[in-house]
Amino acid sequence: xxxNPWKKSWTSGPLxxxxxxxxxxxxxxxxxxxxxxxxxxxxxxxxxxAFREKPAENLKICLVGNSLSHAKWxxxxxxxxxxxxESREVALGLLRRGRVDAVLESRLENGExxxxxxxxxxxxxxxxxxxxxxxxxxxxxxxxxxxxxxxxLDLGGLRYIDFLIPGLLGINLMGGGLWGVGYxxxxxRVRKLLKRFAATPMLVRDLLLGIAxxxxxxxxxxxxxxxxTSWLVFGVQIRGSFFxxxxxxxxxxxxxxxxxxxxxxxxxxxxxxxxxxxLVMLPMYVFSGVFFSAERxxxxxxxxxxxxxxxxxxxxxxxxxxxxxxxxLLGFEIMVMGLWTAVTMGLALxxxxxx
Amino acid sequence: MYINxxxxxxxxxxxxxxxxxxxxxxxxxxxxxxxRRGECFGILGPNxxxxxxxxxxxxxLLIPTSGSVKVLGKTWQKDGGWLREKTGxxxxxxxxxEELTVLETIRLFASFYEDSAHPQDIISxxxxxxxxxxxxxxxSGGQKQRVALACALVGKPELLFLxxxxxxxxxxxxxxxxxxxxxxxxxxxxxxxxxxxxxxxxKLCGELAIVDQGKIIAQxxxxxxxxxxxGQTRIEVDFLExxxxxxxxxxxxxxxxxxxxxxxxxxxQTSSLIDSLPKVLAAATSAGQSIQTIRTHxxxxxxxxxxxxxxxxxxxxxxx
Numbered sequence: 009x010x011x012n013p014w015k016k017s018w019t020s021g022p023l024x025x026x027x028x029x030x031x032x033x034x035x036x037x038x039x040x041x042x043x044x045x046x047x048x049x050x051x052x053x054x055x056x057x058a059f060r061e062k063p064a065e066n067l068k069i070c071l072v073g074n075s076l077s078h079a080k081w082x083x084x085x086x087x088x089x090x091x092x093x094e095s096r097e098v099a100l101g102l103l104r105r106g107r108v109d110a111v112l113e114s115r116l117e118n119g120e121x122x123x124x125x126x127x128x129x130x131x132x133x134x135x136x137x138x139x140x141x142x143x144x145x146x147x148x149x150x151x152x153x154x155x156x157x158x159x160x161l162d163l164g165g166l167r168y169i170d171f172l173i174p175g176l177l178g179i180n181l182m183g184g185g186l187w188g189v190g191y192x193x194x195x196x197r198v199r200k201l202l203k204r205f206a207a208t209p210m211l212v213r214d215l216l217l218g219i220a221x222x223x224x225x226x227x228x229x230x231x232x233x234x235x236x237t238s239w240l241v242f243g244v245q246i247r248g249s250f251f252x253x254x255x256x257x258x259x260x261x262x263x264x265x266x267x268x269x270x271x272x273x274x275x276x277x278x279x280x281x282x283x284x285x286x287l288v289m290l291p292m293y294v295f296s297g298v299f300f301s302a303e304r305x306x307x308x309x310x311x312x313x314x315x316x317x318x319x320x321x322x323x324x325x326x327x328x329x330x331x332x333x334x335x336x337l338l339g340f341e342i343m344v345m346g347l348w349t350a351v352t353m354g355l356a357l358x359x360x361x362x363x
Numbered sequence: 364m365y366i367n368x369x370x371x372x373x374x375x376x377x378x379x380x381x382x383x384x385x386x387x388x389x390x391x392x393x394x395x396x397x398x399r400r401g402e403c404f405g406i407l408g409p410n411x412x413x414x415x416x417x418x419x420x421x422x423x424l425l426i427p428t429s430g431s432v433k434v435l436g437k438t439w440q441k442d443g444g445w446l447r448e449k450t451g452x453x454x455x456x457x458x459x460x461e462e463l464t465v466l467e468t469i470r471l472f473a474s475f476y477e478d479s480a481h482p483q484d485i486i487s488x489x490x491x492x493x494x495x496x497x498x499x500x501x502x503s504g505g506q507k508q509r510v511a512l513a514c515a516l517v518g519k520p521e522l523l524f525l526x527x528x529x530x531x532x533x534x535x536x537x538x539x540x541x542x543x544x545x546x547x548x549x550x551x552x553x554x555x556x557x558x559x560x561x562x563x564x565x566k567l568c569g570e571l572a573i574v575d576q577g578k579i580i581a582q583x584x585x586x587x588x589x590x591x592x593x594g595q596t597r598i599e600v601d602f603l604e605x606x607x608x609x610x611x612x613x614x615x616x617x618x619x620x621x622x623x624x625x626x627x628x629x630x631x632q633t634s635s636l637i638d639s640l641p642k643v644l645a646a647a648t649s650a651g652q653s654i655q656t657i658r659t660h661x662x663x664x665x666x667x668x669x670x671x672x673x674x675x676x677x678x679x680x681x682x683x
Contacts, residue, residue: 020470020473020474021474022474022475024474025470025471025474026471026474029460029463029467029468029471032462032463032467033460033462033463036462036498037462199457199458200454200456200457200458201457201458201459201460203424203454203457204452204454204457204514205475206424207422207423207424207447207450207452207454208447208452208472208475208476208518209444209447209448209475209476209477209518210475362424363424
C-alpha cells in the first residue's frame with residue numbers, strides 16, 4: 009500500500025517520540041530552562057555565601073604601659089589577637105564598653121615590668137583572652153614547655169552549605185515531580201491534547217512513562233549541575249556510597265512523580281491544579297527541613313513531620329551525603345517514601361481521566 | 364433507507380447521552396444512523412444541538428447512556444485498539460504543542476500507529492511542505508487546521524471524524540480543507556463531519572442529518588432535503604411606480620403564492636424559476652410596468668432548517 013514505509017527503528021516508536029518531543033519542547037522554552045537549572049543554583053549560591061562559616065574572630069587586646077616590655081613579651085608571635093596601644097583611661101573605657109576583650113598592662117613592680125590583666129567578668133571572651141595570653145607568656149618564660157598537640161575538627165558535612173544542598177535537591181525533586189508531571193498532564197488536558205491522544209492507538213502506559221522518563225532526564229541534569237557546582241564552589245561531597253545516593257534520588261523522584269500524577273488525575277483547570285500543588289508543597293517547604301533543621305519545630309509535631317515524603321527524602325539524603333550512612337540504616341525513610349509512592353500511584357491510576 | 368450491514372461504516376441505534384448534573388443535561392436524545400462506506404456524511408445543526416456529543420459517542424470517546432454504536436462492524440468496548448488504528452479524528456479544538464515543528468508533530472502522531480504513512484508524504488498531502496520545519500505556534504489558523512487534519516490522516520484511516528473542521532477559518536483556508544476532505548473520499552475513505560455551515564454541508568456531504576436539540580429532525584441528501592423541506596423558489600419584483608392589481612400575473616405563471624410586500628414590491632413563489640421568470644417579465648411589459656429590480660432566491664439548507672424548526676442555524680439554542 010505505502011511505497012514509503014516509515015517505521016524502521018525504535019526511535020520512531022511511541023515512547024521514544026513522546027520522550028523526545030517533551031525534551032525538545034522543554035529546551036525551546038528558555039524560561040523553563042532557567043527555573044529548572046539556574047534558579048536552584050542561584051539559591052545555593054546566595055544562601056551558601058550568606059551563611060558561610062567564618063573562622064572564630066580574633067580577640068581584641070589593648071596594651072597599656074611600657075612599650076619596651078610589650079616587645080619583650082614577643083606578642084607578635086601570639087596568634088588570634090589584635091593588639092592596640094592606648095592610655096590607661098582610654099583602654100579601660102574601651103573595655104567597659106565591650107570594644108576590647110581585655111587590657112594588658114605592663115606595671116613596674118620591684119623594679120621589674122610585670123603583666124597585669126584587666127578583664128570584664130561578665131564576658132567569656134574576656135576570660136578567654138586572659139587565659140590564652142597567660143599561656144603565651146608562660147611558654148615565653150619556660151622554653152622547655154611544649155604546647156599540647158591540637159587537631160582541628162573536620163568541618164566537612166557540618167557546614168550550613170552541606171545541610172542546604174541535600175535540602176535543595178529534595179525540593180527540586182519535589183518541584184520536578186509535582187510541576188513537571190502534574191502540571192504537564194493538566195496542561196495536556198486543558199489543551200484537549202490528552203483527549204486527542206486518547207483517540208489514537210497510543211497506550212496510557214506510554215504516555216505516563218514518556219512524561220516520567222523525560223522528567224527523570226531533566227532531574228538527572230539538575231542533580232548533576234547542582235551537585236557538581238556545589239562540589240566545585242563549596243566542596244560539598246557525598247560521603248556515603250554514590251549508588252545509595254542515586255537510589256534515594258530515584259526513589260524520591262518517583263515518589264513525587266506519583267503525587268504529581270494524583271494531583272493531576274482529575275484537575276481540568278490550571279487554577280485548581282495550582283491550588284492543590286501549593287496545598288501539597290507549602291507544608292513540606294516549611295516543615296520538612298529544607299533551609300533549617302526540622303528539629304526546631306515543637307516536639308509534638310515531630311511524628312507528623314517525619315512521615316512527610318520530603319522530610320524522609322531530605323533526612324536520608326543528608327544521612328548519605330553528610331554522615332556517609334548506608335541505605336540499610338535508613339529503613340524508616342525508605343518505607344515512608346515507598347508507601348507514599350504506592351498509595352498515591354495506585355489512587356492516581358484509579359482516578360485518572362483523559363478529559 | 365436500509366444499508367447492508369457489510370457496507371455500513373457506522374451504525375448506531377437509539378443513542379442517548381445524559382450528562383449527570385442538577386438538572387441532568389440530555390445532550391443526545393435517541394439518534395439512529397447508518398453511514399455507508401465511502402460516503403461523506405454530515406451532521407448539520409446549530410451550536411448546542413448535540414453534534415459534538417453525537418460525534419464523540421461514535422468516536423468511542425464518550426460512553427453512551429443507552430443505545431449502541433458499531434463502527435466498521437465492531438464495537439469500541441471489544442475492539443477499541445483495532446478501531447483506533449482504523450479511524451482518524453480531528454477534534455473541535457485541540458491546541459497542539461506550540462514549541463514543536465510541523466514535522467515533529469506529525470512524526471509523534473505517526474509513532475502511535477502500527478501502520479502509518481510517511482510523515483513527509485502526509486505533509487505534502489496537506490500542502491505544508493514549506494512549513495515542515497516551522498513551529499506550530501508560528502502557523503496561521505488555517506495551517507494549524509491542516510496540521511490537525513494531517514494528524515488525523517497519518518494513521519492511514521478508513522474512517523475520518525471531523526468536528527467542525529473549518530470553523531473560524533478564512534474562505535481560502537476553508538476551500539483548502541474541503542479539497543483535502545474530497546481527496547480522502549476519492550481514495551475510498553468514509554467521512555463523518557459536523558458543521559453549522561450549510562455551504563460546507565452542501566459542498567461535501569452526500570448524505571446529511573439535521574440535528575436539533577439532541578435529535579435528528581431530517582435526513583437525506585442535500586438536494587432531497589431542500590426539495591422536501593426548503594420550500595419554493597422566491598421571486599421578488601420591485602416596480603418603479605406603485606404596481607398594478609396583483610391579479611395581473613396569476614394567469615401567466617406557475618405561481619403558487621403571491622403577496623404584496625410594499626406599494627411597489629411583490630413576492631412570488633414558484634415551483635419552476637425557469638418557467639416563471641420570462642412570464643413575469645412579459646406580464647410586466649404588457650401591463651405597462653417598469654421593473655426596477657428582480658431578485659430570486661433558491662431554497663438552501665438554511666431554509667430547510669428554518670422551515671423545520673422556525674429558527675436559524677446560527678441562533679443559540681435556549682435552555683440547557
